[in-house]
Amino acid sequence: MAAPPPARILPLGLPALDVALPEGGLALGRLHEVLAPAGEAGTGFAAALLARIAGAQGRVLWCGPAPYGPGLAAFGLDPDRVIFARTAPDAETLWAIEEGLRCPSLAAVLGEVGVLDLTAGRRLQLAAERWGVTALALRRHRRPDHRLGAPRLEPSAATTRWRVAPMPGAADRARWNVELLRCRGGTPRDFVLEWSHETGDLAVAAAVGHRSASPFGSGAPQADAAD
Amino acid sequence: MAVDDAADALGIAPAMGLADARALVPGLAALPADPAGDARALARLADWAERYTPSVALDGADGLFLDVTGCAHLFAPGIEGEAALLADLLRRVRRSGLSAHAGLADTPGAAWALARFAGQGEDGVIAAPGQAEPLLDSLPTAALRLAPDAVAGMARVGLRRIADLCRQERQSGRAPLAARFGPVVWRRLDQARGRAEEAIAPRRPSAPHHARMAFAEPIATAAGIARAAGQLIETLAARFAADGVGARRIAIAFFRVDAQAQWLEIGTARPSRDPRHLFRLLEEKLGQVDPGFGIDLVELSAPEVETLAAAQIDFPSADAPPAHNAAASSLAELVDRLDNRLGSGRVGRLAPRESHAPERAVQATAALAPPAGADWTLPPRPLRLFPRPEPVDVIAGAASAPSLFRWRAHLHRVCTAEGPERLAPEWWLADAPRTTRDYWRVEDEAGRRFWLFQESGVRSQKSEDRKNTWFLHGEFA
Structure with a gap:
């Protein structure tokens, strides 16, 4: 197999996250995995990523149970630009994701799956590389009761793997604990993100687990990327 | 009662009682009639018959009409095409184990008469264009698709064959018979002779x-x-x-x-x-x-x-x-x-809909419909809305704000609660909730954010004793 074309990089506009990622942003046309062990924080994080990848014009495909339109719109992802495919079970969802990745008119495909083994992950990664469509595998915990265990951490073919869990927040903001568990060519780190419903803004409240993390707030230099 | 060819050869007729038939043939096998099964089988046969023409119609419980106009030339050129088509059809139907009779004529009526009253031969009966009338003359009046009592009534006055009817028409006009047996007698005769229009109703519209x-x-x-x-x-x-x-x-x-x-x-x-x-x-x-x-x-x-x-x-x-x-x-x-893989209704986009009820505030639109440019701005709404609100046990504190709730056997301690946001019932809509709901946004100690509501207002007599008025309707990111 020929080497995949170099990925286009999308800075997320969150300096602390961008410096943790190689080349200063999220690699487009790659597979990224978001684990959501409890609650909907992971769904929110994935929706925020989708909104950034889609930009002002792009269309996205969302496979699996559809989220609530008004709630989704608050993440800056215009439901007009989201095609939903209500798929279940995983096999059907994986099929739909792969079909979506073959359609270069899409900016990204999100699929909600319970398990993503190495083989299935590689298929999606190859399709994403080949057609330049970004794949997001949202591995939301199916049971609303989070005590029944988090998704198992099997080896992954994804370019990045995130785990996003809710945290007790501050007043009107939702607060998420975002762990970058795996990142090719980057360093795993933890962050605390805050999301405001009123403004739709996502901001880094704290970068933990890395001593020299850039100070929160805006204006952090992006030039010297990690590693 | 129906009989197969073997029974027919033994002298058993469809009109016979089962006891008479058993007397005639002691080892007779009898099966109960299955009209629904017969109808399904006829429909399957009709599907298959579309290999000859797209225009196939069901005829009662045991017949099919095929409009083969313009189709016969595929089998052989000219007039022989029709014979070849009919022979091919009969051969295939019989090979599948069915017994069949067929007639082919200019009109559905004549074809019906020939198939049922003259088509017992191996290759069916074909009336060449314009030549149906001589063949029809010798057939009994029942061949005109008339009710049995009309046929019996006409037989009593000596009208047994179609030729008798034609003679009657020439001698004394149509009025006497029409008065006694209804105009249907003459309409059926005209249809058979091609003097009145009759169209068959194909099961599927034909595709150009x-x-x-x-x-x-x-x-x-x-x-x-x-x-x-x-x-x-x-x-x-x-x-x-x-x-x-x-x-x-x-x-x-x-x-x-x-x-x-x-x-x-x-x-x-x-x-x-x-x-x-x-x-x-x-x-x-x-x-x-x-x-x-x-x-x-x-x-x-x-x-x-x-x-x-x-x-x-x-x-x-x-x-x-x-x-x-x-x-x-x-x-x-x-x-x-x-x-095509997932089936209809599972692929599409979402569009907002004017409604107070959260579950009605979204509707599906076609995936490729032009963008509606809809405005989604609402007070905070959850990222997931449950298909139906789930009942929860709630302990409410000051101003009826929830302070503790149990959902699916787990306790959630509420750290912050915002609300209430009152959503009034849309009583003028049949499928909308009937009660007023006070919605709260709450955050538990783990940081999960839920959308709870307390139901109040009109309730039916039956649910008066129901303690539970709190529901969990969704979860925020």
């Missing part, structure tokens, strides 16, 4: 675009079926291009040697005449085809087409990497593939 492929050696393999479908799609696509149309719906019929037919259908969100795309849609479903003992005819038709200018077709981009069986697809192709 169709292509067929017959196999001398029946095909039974998946590869053979796929190849036939692929070639037919190429043929039809070329015809679409010539007519400047694209298909919205495509039906493919597989006619089996055992007088059965199978149908598959695909739909497209936008008209298409791209053979590669149409074949990929169809390919998904070809696995459902059961070739049985073999398929000897495949027919592809487009029941629904729309005009499609050449410019509307999006060609695969030139820089797409070639030589790989997985080709890039356009958005319309993607939607078609998802739609």
Whole structure:
């Protein structure tokens, strides 16, 4: 197999996250995995990523149970630009994701799956590389009761793997604990993100687990990327 | 009661009682009648009969009308075509184990009469164009599709054959018989003689675009079926291009040697005449085809087409990497593939709808509908809304704000609660909630954010004793 074309990089506009990622942003046309062990924080994080990848014009495909339109719109992802495919079970969802990745008119495909083994992950990664469509595998915990265990951490073919869990927040903001568990060519780190419903803004409240993390707030230099 | 050929040969008639028949043939096998099963079998036969003509209609519980106008030349040129068609039909039906009679004439009425009253021969009866009347003359009046009591009544006054009716018409006009047995007698006679119009009602509307492929050696393999479908799609696509149309719906019929037919259908969100795309849609479903003992005819038709200018077709981009069986697809192709695999209603977009009830505030729209530019601004809404609100046990504190709730056997301690947001019932809508709801946004100690509501207002007598008025309706990110 020929080497995949170099990925286009999308800075997320969150300096602390961008410096943790190689080349200063999220690699487009790659597979990224978001684990959501409890609650909907992971769904929110994935929706925020989708909104950034889609930009002002792009269309996205969302496979699996559809989220609530008004709630989704608050993440800056215009439901007009989201095609939903209500798929279940995983096999059907994986099929739909792969079909979506073959359609270069899409900016990204999100699929909600319970398990993503190495083989299935590689298929999606190859399709994403080949057609330049970004794949997001949202591995939301199916049971609303989070005590029944988090998704198992099997080896992954994804370019990045995130785990996003809710945290007790501050007043009107939702607060998420975002762990970058795996990142090719980057360093795993933890962050605390805050999301405001009123403004739709996502901001880094704290970068933990890395001593020299850039100070929160805006204006952090992006030039010297990690590693 | 019905009898098969063997029973017929032993002298058993359909009008006989079972006891009489048993007396005649002691070892007689009798099965209860199954009208529903017969109807299904007739429908299957009608499906299969579409190999001869797209225009097939059911006739009562045991007959079919086929309008073979313009179809017989496929079997042999000229007048012999009809004989060849009829012989082919009878041979195939009989080979599948059914007994059948057939008549072919200028009118449905005459064909009916010939099939049921003269068509017992091996090859059926054919009335050459304009030659039906002499054949009809000798048939009993029952051949005119008249009710049994009318037939019996006419027999009592000496009118037994169709020729008798014609003589009666010449001698004393139509009025006497019409007064006694109704005008239907003469209408049926006119229909049989082609002096009154009669149209059969085909089971399927006929499609102007169709292509067929017959196999001398029946095909039974998946590869053979796929190849036939692929070639037919190429043929039809070329015809679409010539007519400047694209298909919205495509039906493919597989006619089996055992007088059965199978149908598959695909739909497209936008008209298409791209053979590669149409074949990929169809390919998904070809696995459902059961070739049985073999398929000897495949027919592809487009029941629904729309005009499609050449410019509307999006060609695969030139820089797409070639030589790989997985080709890039356009958005319309993607939607078609998802739609055909997942079934209708599972692929689409969301649009806001004017409603106070959160579950009614979203509606589905077509995946490729033009953007509505809708305004979604609302007070905070959860990212997931449960299909139906789930009852929870709540301990409420000051100002009835929830402070602790139990959901699915787990306790959630509420750290912050915002609300209430009151949503009034839309009593004028049939499917809207009937009660006023006070919604709260709460955050538990783990940071999960939920959308709870307390129900108040009108409740039916029956639920008066119900303690539970709190529900969990969704979860925020």
